[in-house]
Amino acid sequence: MSLLKAWVHTLRHEAQDIISVALRPMPGENLPAFEAGAHIDLHLPGGLIRSYSLANDCKEKDRYLLGILKDKASRGGSRCVHEQLRVGMTLTISAPRNNFPLHEEADHSVLIAGGIGVTPILAMAQRLHALGRSFEVVYLARSQAAAAFCDALTALACPVHWHFDDQAGGPPKLQDLLAQRAPKGNTHYYACGPGMMLDAFEKFCAELGYTHAHTERFSAVEVKAADDARSHYSVDLRKSGVTFEVNSGTTLHKQLIALKVNVPFSCEEGFCGACETRVLEGTPDHRDMVLSAAEQASNQVMMVCVSGCKSERLVLDL
Ligand code: FES
Numbered sequence: 001m002s003l004l005k006a007w008v009h010t011l012r013h014e015a016q017d018i019i020s021v022a023l024r025p026m027p028g029e030n031l032p033a034f035e036a037g038a039h040i041d042l043h044l045p046g047g048l049i050r051s052y053s054l055a056n057d058c059k060e061k062d063r064y065l066l067g068i069l070k071d072k073a074s075r076g077g078s079r080c081v082h083e084q085l086r087v088g089m090t091l092t093i094s095a096p097r098n099n100f101p102l103h104e105e106a107d108h109s110v111l112i113a114g115g116i117g118v119t120p121i122l123a124m125a126q127r128l129h130a131l132g133r134s135f136e137v138v139y140l141a142r143s144q145a146a147a148a149f150c151d152a153l154t155a156l157a158c159p160v161h162w163h164f165d166d167q168a169g170g171p172p173k174l175q176d177l178l179a180q181r182a183p184k185g186n187t188h189y190y191a192c193g194p195g196m197m198l199d200a201f202e203k204f205c206a207e208l209g210y211t212h213a214h215t216e217r218f219s220a221v222e223v224k225a226a227d228d229a230r231s232h233y234s235v236d237l238r239k240s241g242v243t244f245e246v247n248s249g250t251t252l253h254k255q256l257i258a259l260k261v262n263v264p265f266s267c268e269e270g271f272c273g274a275c276e277t278r279v280l281e282g283t284p285d286h287r288d289m290v291l292s293a294a295e296q297a298s299n300q301v302m303m304v305c306v307s308g309c310k311s312e313r314l315v316l317d318l
Contacts, residue, residue, distance in 0.1 A: 002032075002094070002095045003043075003092050003093070003094055003095075003264070004029070004031075004032070004092070004093060004094075004095065005026050005029075005090055005091070005092060005093070006023040006024060006025060006026065006031065006064065006090070006091055006093050007023065007024055007026060007088065007089065007090045007091070008021060008022075008023060008085055008086065008087050008088060008089045008090075008091065009022045009023065009024040009063070009087065010022035010087065011085060011086075011087055014067060014148035014149060015145060015146050015147055015148040016143075016145045016146040017069055017070040017146070018067055018068065018069050018070070018116060018146070018148040019067075019068055019070075019081070019082060020055070020065055020066065020067050020068075020148070020149075021052075021065070021066045021068060021081065021085060022063055022064070022065050022066075023063065023064040023065075023066070023091070023093065024062060024063060025062055026090070030061065030062070031061065031062060031063070031064060032095045032096060033058070033061065033096075034054055034058050034064070034096035034098070035058055035096070035098045035101060035102065035127075036058050036102045036120070036123040036124040036126070036127035036128075037053070037098050037099075037100035037101050037102055037120045037123065037124055037190075037216065038053070038054050038058075038096040038097060038098035038100075038120075038123075039051045039052055039053045039054060039096065039097060039098075039099075039100075039120070039272065040052065040054065040064060040066075040093050040094050040095070040096050040097075041093060041094035041264065041266045041272070041274050042066075042077075042081070042091055042093055043091060043092035043093065044077060044080045044081065044084070044091070045080060045084050046076070046080060048075075048076050048077050048080060049264060049265060049266040049274065050077035050078070050081075050266060050267075051266045051267055051272040051274060052066040052067075052068060052119070053066070053067075053100075053119040053120040053123070053192070053216065054066065054096060054119070054120070054123055055067050055118075055119040055120070055122045055123055055149060055152075056122075056123060056126070057123065057126040057127070057130065058123060058126070058127055059130060064093070064096075066119065067116060067118065067119040067122075067148050067149060068081045068082070068116075069115070069116040070082045094264065094274065097272075097273050097274075099216065099271075099272075099273050099290050100120055100190070100192070100214060100215075100216035102124050102127060102128070102190075103188045103212065104127070104128070104131060104133065105186075106133070106186050106187060106188040106212070107134065107184055107185030107186045107187060108133075108134045108135065108136075108183070108184040108185065108186075108187040108188075109124070109128055109133065109134070109135040109136075109187065109188050109189075109190065110135070110136055110138065110178075110181050110187060110188070110189045110190070111124055111125055111128075111135060111136070111137045111138070111190050112137075112138045112140070112174075112177075112189070112190065112191040112192075112193070112201065113137065113138070113139045113140065113191075113192060113193060114140045114141075114191070114192065114193020114194055114197040114198075115140070115141050115142070115146065115147075115193055115194065116148065116193075116218075117191070117192030117193030117194070117197075117216070117218070118139060118147070118148055118149050118153075118192075119148075119149075119192070120192050120216055121137065121139075121190065121192055122149050122152055122153060124190060125137055125153060125156055125158060126152075126156065128158075129156045129158060134184070135158060136158065136159040136160070136161070136181070137153060137158060137159070137160045137161070138160075138161045138163070138177055138181075139153065139160055139161070139162050139163065140163045140165075140171075140172050140174075140193065140197070141163070141164055141165070142164070142165050142166065143164050143165065143166040143167070144162075144164050144167070147162075147164065150162075161177065163177075174197065174200050174201060174204060175200075175204045175207075178201070178204050178205065178208055178210070179204075179208060182208075183210065186212070187210070187212065188212040188213075188214065189201075189205055189210050189212060189213045189214065190213075190214045190215075190216075191213075191214070191215050191216075192215065192216040192217075192218075194218075194219075195217060195218075195219045195221065198215045198217055199221075201213065201215060202215060217271045217289060218271075219269065219271070221289060223270065223286075223287035223288070223289070223306070224287075225285055225287065225308055226285045226308075226310065228285075228310050229285035229308045229309065229310055230285075230308070230309055230310060230311070230312070231247065231248040232245065232246070232247045232248065233245070233246055233282075233308075233309040233311065233312055233313060233314060234246075234312065234313050234314070235252060235255070235309075235313075235314045235315075235316065236281075236313065236314070236315045236316070237261060237316055237318040238280055238315055238316065238317055238318070239317065239318055240261060240318055242259060242261070244259065246308075246309070251308070252304055252307065252308065252309070252314075253265075253268065253304060253305045253306065256304060256318075261318055262318075263275050263277065263304060263318065265305055267305070268305045268306075269305065269306065270287055270288035270289055270290065270303050270305060270306035270307070271288070271289045271290060272290070273288075273290040273303070275303050275304050275305045276290070276301050276302070276303060277301060277302055277303075277304045277316050277317060277318055278300065278301055278316070278317035279299055279300060279301060279302050279314065279315070279316060279317075280315040280316065280317055281313065281314070281315035282299075282309060282311040282312075282313050282314035282315055283299055283309065283310040283311040283314075284296075284299055284302040284307050284308070284309055284310070284314065285307055285308040285309055285310050286302060286303070286307050287303075287306045287307050287308065288302075288303035288305075288306055288307060290303055291303070302316075304316070304318075
């Protein structure tokens, strides 16, 4: 995982409990290019690592723009960003990763943002706008005051369906909103927002026969261990020269932390991709939401924060 430094150029109030953080490269350096839908990890004061989507136009070469909600259920990350980040601070960040890629060749794209889920959606809208592709946005939020980046979306002059619960008298009917947007040729549907909204999105897309449905999650869906997952296996860390056992009282993740192995854990729930590790031998039991089915089947990498093992021995490139 490549890490770099960037400095906090701007902190801005965007909406109720939401600030934007603009990061700039260190003097004489560049920021790696990114694709719409990508995210980076912020290494925060106190040792926390958290992933945030990039909201700006991917043609910008010298800025990463994040939108961060002060989450009431924060495990410390968003609170730290809101309370401790200051303009001028230098942060360690990861290079961008993209688990939510845009299919730029689609005939039409429907981009659905739920609350702070607008961040990757905005980057996607800017990209599709720049390419001159057909797309529309559905923006769902509790209220207009709680909706960030409305001006940036409005500036794109693209079709936006706004739904603010307080004005509409309740939450949106996602099924109807999707049904009203039947595929025009090869249409792709994207959604980012709260887990319950994404669960509903996936269910309704399946019911409507919308095959090109994509989600980006900020929280995990629990993936159960496979029937043939082992409760006891050994792990060799090839680079560190360390061998240990995982048994029913512990997990690979806990053991790696206890041994202070240098893995850049971020979400620790299998959805950000920060802990992706090369598998040199053995068969993982994949329980992440990052890898595609084909990637999981190839067993070349695994997310060591949540995954287990189906073989007696696992050899990792750590
Ligand atoms: S730390 Fe996020 S997938 Fe493992």
